[in-house]
Amino acid sequence: MDAKELLQRYAAGERDFPGVRLRGVFLDRAELREINLTRTDLSGSDLSEADLSGADLSGANLRGAILCRVIFTGANLSRAKLSGADFRDSGIINVNLTEAILDGAIFGGEESTIKGANFDKASLRGVTFIMADLVRTTMRGAILDGVVVDGDTGLEDLDLTGASCEGSNLVKFACAWGGTIILPNGQSISRQD
Template sequence: MERKVIEVEELLRRYAAGERDFAWVKLRVPDRGQDYYWAIGAGSILNRANLSGINLSNADLSYAGEMNGINLSGANLSGAWFDWPMRDANLSGANLSNAHMKKVSLDRANLSGANLSGADLAFSQLGDANLSGVNLSGADLGRCGLSGDLRGVDLSGADLHATDLMSIDLTGANLSNALMERTYIKDANLTGVNLEGAKLEGVTFINTIMPDGSIRNETPRR
């Protein structure tokens, strides 16, 4: 399906009028003198915006060249669940720091290079999402579903309480001071992971390669 290109002001105007379905859109930055179809790097237009329940499935909100990605820092995107998904959305390079994204479906979304530091992603789904180079430091990932390639990802100080980490590669990731109580870790690679200061009470390790290369297999009560 071909994406419809719209201006930022049009999206905000239609949202204010009650529309929530913006699937397959590609956003254009206004007043640039050129057709920059790389989303909303002009920034302060959407940060801290209330976009709860918006449907951005398959939307292209990426950046181009040296431009920054979409600025949704502090925005409210909570509740974009299965009825209003963001699955398959392109949010590469996006600034989603401190965004409210509880119960959001980001399955298969491209979040490569995105800044999600301090974001509230509790109860969200990130199955098969592209998280290469993402910043998740201080993010709330409680009871999320995480899988796939998270090599070298910054999860320092993140809340992973009761989160499922299944079939996941965390090689070289930073999990220092992370809250991981009652986290379920299965078929994971933690080689070289920094766990300094991490809280690991009640963690379940099944077929998991530990930072020192040993394999841990145990089933403590969750």
């Protein structure tokens, strides 16, 4: 299947495309709300500015995908392979990223929103957060080793219980921001603006 066929079938009302191979396709600006792309291979694909609200991408391979300015509201990316993906300026709102592999991914940008996201037990080794706001986000038991958070990243109501943060500056920044931050050791820090 190629991008053209997927878009035609989606336009005709079809929503279920589990396990298809779409490696390196261009689906930029595509409106694919509520689509089922479980276990799909989208590695190296360009989905810039796509609307994936409510999409099921659980177990999908999106390694090296360009995901800039994508709307992921309510999407399921659990167990997805997202190493090296570029999420700059994306809307990651109420997204399930449980057990996802996001090693080396990039998050942030002036239009970036990460709110109500679940990164529990996800691997985020070497992830970079630039000008990203993480609000009401959980990272319980996540691997956050080598995560880099810049000074313009905001953290509020973040749960890091049981997370591994070796070589990361995330905990240092978490202690400087607002709301309630639960550190990897379970200690709760509350700050009011």
